[in-house]
Amino acid sequence: MNEQDARSAVQAAIGKVAPDVDLAEVDEDARLRQDLELDSLDFLRLIETIDTATGVDIPERDYPAVATVKGLIEYLASRG
Amino acid sequence: MTVADVQQAAGGRPEAAAPAAVVSPPPPPEQPPPAAPPAGKTAEARERVASLRRAVGALMSRSKKTIPHYYLSTTLDLRAAVAWMQSVNAQRPVASRLVASALLLKAAALAARDVPEVNGFYDDDGGFRPSASVHLGVAVSLRQGGIVAPALHDADTLAVDVLMEQLRDLVSRARAGRLQRAEMADPTITVTNLGDLGVDSVFGVIYPPQVAMLGLGRVVEQPWAHDGMLGVRPAVTATLSADHRVSDGLRGGRYLTRIDELLQKPEEL
Numbered sequence: 001m002n003e004q005d006a007r008s009a010v011q012a013a014i015g016k017v018a019p020d021v022d023l024a025e026v027d028e029d030a031r032l033r034q035d036l037e038l039d040s041l042d043f044l045r046l047i048e049t050i051d052t053a054t055g056v057d058i059p060e061r062d063y064p065a066v067a068t069v070k071g072l073i074e075y076l077a078s079r080g
Numbered sequence: 081m082t083v084a085d086v087q088q089a090a091g092g093r094p095e096a097a098a099p100a101a102v103v104s105p106p107p108p109p110e111q112p113p114p115a116a117p118p119a120g121k122t123a124e125a126r127e128r129v130a131s132l133r134r135a136v137g138a139l140m141s142r143s144k145k146t147i148p149h150y151y152l153s154t155t156l157d158l159r160a161a162v163a164w165m166q167s168v169n170a171q172r173p174v175a176s177r178l179v180a181s182a183l184l185l186k187a188a189a190l191a192a193r194d195v196p197e198v199n200g201f202y203d204d205d206g207g208f209r210p211s212a213s214v215h216l217g218v219a220v221s222l223r224q225g226g227i228v229a230p231a232l233h234d235a236d237t238l239a240v241d242v243l244m245e246q247l248r249d250l251v252s253r254a255r256a257g258r259l260q261r262a263e264m265a266d267p268t269i270t271v272t273n274l275g276d277l278g279v280d281s282v283f284g285v286i287y288p289p290q291v292a293m294l295g296l297g298r299v300v301e302q303p304w305a306h307d308g309m310l311g312v313r314p315a316v317t318a319t320l321s322a323d324h325r326v327s328d329g330l331r332g333g334r335y336l337t338r339i340d341e342l343l344q345k346p347e348e349l
Contacts, residue, residue, distance in 0.1 A: 020223050039221070039276040040179040041251050048174045060169045060177065 001054065001080030006073045013049040017042050028070040056080045143288050148324035151283050154336045156343055158299060158314040164346040180299050181273055182244040184316070186349045188294050189214045189235035191338035192269050197327035198292035198320070198335050199268045208291065208326045217267025217287070218247065220254040221277070228254050229270050230263040240349050271296060281317040291323040
């Protein structure tokens with residue numbers, strides 16, 4: 001997956017889990033928990049949504065690497 | 081008391097949550113609106129928020145005036161629980177993975193069965209009525225603002241996987257405004273899990289006519305001294321707000337330590 005596809009997948013998933021978030025306003029350095037206010041169940045749903053859409057299953061041990069929007073995009077771009 | 085708790089308590093239908101209704105017999109938790117309306121959208125929405133705020137002020141004032149709260153705090157050692165959860169999750173597709181909250185809620189429900197003084201209702205006429213069932217109220221924050229606290233019914237009897245499924249379902253329906261009335265009725269003890277959004281600890285105000293509220297902070301790695309050695313363990317601060325008419329620090333403390341004991345054998349939860 002190239003970075004643009006990864007970015008689209010991440011934005012679509014965030015839009016689904018947190019529809020109130022204005023994607024145009026989201027800084028890619030934003031932290032999913034603290035800045036986008038996703039709780040642990042939201043986060044799980046985000047990972048699940050991305051898995052369904054892209055086939056990339058992010059294991060729990062890699063959660064620290066995907067704690068930010070940018071981290072998530074880079075992770076997908078390197079694996080997908 | 082947190083804003084979330086206020087909003088949860090304010091979640092009733094405006095007419096049912098009017099101050100006049102609040103001062104007489106304790107109402108059961110009422111069906112909330114799908115979400116608190118964003119303030120400032122319309123005059124009607126602003127008035128609704130203000131009206132809810134007044135009702136909640138009355139309810140929480142009554143709680144603080146009539147319930148002699150006492151507060152306890154302890155640190156739960158989550159090394160065993162988190163290690164077990166990670167090993168389980170490593171074998172699972174994301175859709176069936178667990179979160180730490182599911183283990184904490186199950187332990188909280190089991191411990192409530194073991195310490196009945198925190199689980200039930202108090203009224204001035206009949207005194208304390210312990211509940212044979214544990215209906216665990218779970219505070220769910222709504223992204224648009226506000227909170228509801230629907231019950232996981234008979235949470236002490238649910239296998240962790242089932243509790244996790246029901247928790248996901250409950251939270252998702254709460255956020256979509258699709259809770260059933262029965263789910264809003266009669267939690268026997270409530271848990272507020274603000275730690276999931278970053279605070280270290282939370283001391284709740286008891287939601288009358290319940291007699292206790294458990295507060296869970298953020299799961300953090302912290303230095304942990306054990307047998308003369310210093311290590312790092314995941315841990316969480318658990319607090320209990322409880323009603324002195326029904327229990328005292330000894331029993332309340334037992335409730336918190338029982339949760340900790342249960343979490344040391346996560347495979348048996």
